[in-house]
Amino acid sequence: MNAIQIKNVTKRYKNVAALHDVSFSFESGKIYGFLGRNGAGKSTLINIIANRIFADSGEILIDDLPAKENIKVHEKIFCMSEADLYDAGLKVKDLFKWINRFYDSFDLDKAFEIAGKFNLDTNKKFKALSKGYQSIFKLTVALSLMVPYVIFDEPVLGLDANHRELFYDLLLKDFQHNERTIIIATHLIEEVANIIEEVVLIDQGKVLLQDHVSTLMEMGYSIYGPAKEVDAYCADKNIIGYDELGNLKIAYVLGEKTPLPKNSNLSASAMNLQKLFVKLTEKGGI
Amino acid sequence: MNAIQIKNVTKRYKNVAALHDVSFSFESGKIYGFLGRNGAGKSTLINIIANRIFADSGEILIDDLPAKENIKVHEKIFCMSEADLYDAGLKVKDLFKWINRFYDSFDLDKAFEIAGKFNLDTNKKFKALSKGYQSIFKLTVALSLMVPYVIFDEPVLGLDANHRELFYDLLLKDFQHNERTIIIATHLIEEVANIIEEVVLIDQGKVLLQDHVSTLMEMGYSIYGPAKEVDAYCADKNIIGYDELGNLKIAYVLGEKTPLPKNSNLSASAMNLQKLFVKLTEKGGI
Incomplete structure (x- = not known):
């Protein structure tokens, strides 16, 4: 081999x-x-x-x-x-x-x-x-x-x-x-x-x-949108990190994607590998 | 002052x-x-x-x-x-x-x-x-x-x-x-x-x-989704860069956001500042 x-x-x-x-x-x-x-x-x-x-x-x-x-x-x-x-x-x-x-x-x-x-x-x-x-x-x-x-x-x-x-x-x-x-x-x-x-x-x-x-990458996903909507969507999720930009927020979520609320301003995109590894190598890990 | x-x-x-x-x-x-x-x-x-x-x-x-x-x-x-x-x-x-x-x-x-x-x-x-x-x-x-x-x-x-x-x-x-x-x-x-x-x-x-x-950040935005849909959406746009991940693609777009096609799998998120500056400081610039 x-x-x-x-x-x-x-x-x-x-x-x-x-x-x-x-x-x-x-x-x-x-x-x-x-x-x-x-x-x-x-x-x-x-x-x-x-x-x-x-x-x-x-x-x-x-x-x-x-x-x-x-x-x-x-x-x-x-x-x-x-x-x-x-x-x-x-x-x-x-x-x-x-x-x-x-x-x-x-x-x-x-x-x-x-x-x-x-x-x-x-x-x-x-x-x-x-x-x-x-x-x-x-x-x-x-x-x-x-x-x-x-x-x-x-x-x-x-x-x-x-x-x-x-x-x-x-x-x-x-x-x-x-x-x-x-x-x-x-x-x-x-x-x-x-x-x-x-x-x-x-x-x-x-x-x-x-x-x-x-x-x-399938271990999770990212959610992007107005901070309040992101927080509401993420309330029952396993979050490994956030980034904020003015009133906008990105949350990095572990787990399978649940549907986005109707008429929301949220969008979902791929997992952030760096956030995942920071979390995995923190004291205690995930 | x-x-x-x-x-x-x-x-x-x-x-x-x-x-x-x-x-x-x-x-x-x-x-x-x-x-x-x-x-x-x-x-x-x-x-x-x-x-x-x-x-x-x-x-x-x-x-x-x-x-x-x-x-x-x-x-x-x-x-x-x-x-x-x-x-x-x-x-x-x-x-x-x-x-x-x-x-x-x-x-x-x-x-x-x-x-x-x-x-x-x-x-x-x-x-x-x-x-x-x-x-x-x-x-x-x-x-x-x-x-x-x-x-x-x-x-x-x-x-x-x-x-x-x-x-x-x-x-x-x-x-x-x-x-x-x-x-x-x-x-x-x-x-x-x-x-x-x-x-x-x-x-x-x-x-x-x-x-x-x-x-x-208002100079543009990012579009994420299946590569074919991203390419179709971006055909008439001013693109400053792409990233690919398997069949998924992110395009970095200059200009005001146009509506996403109905029933598409695309999502839009914020501008990528690094992509913008790479483009601005290339020979010739934007």
């Missing part, structure tokens, strides 16, 4: 359990949202998969082969991460060329093409780039490597809204031509809700939930 | 104009969204207001007094910024105490209280904090300073969704008790849409737009 299999992985830092007997799989050819709060254990697991740190126990299999210190496996996977693993004193164009020498599957022309779309100045040194453009450099590298498994760890940190949209567009276009496994760890849940197919939600070092986005 | 007045401010870096004859005011007692793309000039203007860099020409008045190197003025304003202006080797609790000695208006108890709400470990050194927690440290300081003008520059960078909600809640509660001027520079436009009252949008070193959020 083509997949990343995580088997009973445990990792402790001093006295804190970062991951506690975690088992699940990322299957081949899907786009995953890998979600969880700061400190939940996401980055620890990504670093174990990427062979940067080692689990205390358990193992990772990639395409059925143990991933630990296995070069044949690590040619198949690339992980874009928050940490800066490059010589920050080099210019972007020289970093591209340096990466091109190390990775057979790096597409140098594509890297320059993507950099152009983001107006990334390839003559600048990495350390002279703004935080947003440092993220853009890293996601450009990840999008230009033709490996079967790509992990994006906070790919849009510091990006403006236009560049975030551009990244999501490029990612989906790439996926249409080249169906590989893409794992996106992000805190901007609502923005990736219509890109990802499946969600793995980590909480306090354990898998809290793994499911299809479409199934999660 | 109580306000921050920006008067004909121009600033060049080498041959690049970062700000070009910019004039506008932040009025007293409002919450502003200070928006714009990466590189638009936002941080440059914030740094000029905060007296960290100087304009080539023009001036800033705060409560009618020139802000440049004026200590009486700078006791009234605090700017939380991306740059790390603190001794990163100190522990959070010692940084709080250090800030407390320099700022009369710093509320040390409040700082520890807010840190507790975010589970910020005050025994950790600043440099040992994750990016998300470095942001949390900075916004905690900003929320604990009782000055009449507070500028937040990317306050939620790296924060998870739960902590972003907590920040917005704390900000609004603080504002209800203590109506001061709050300026939020952020790329997460949609998340602050129901917090901010007025928007200043900077583009290519100029003010592109200054308006009330309620006025901007």
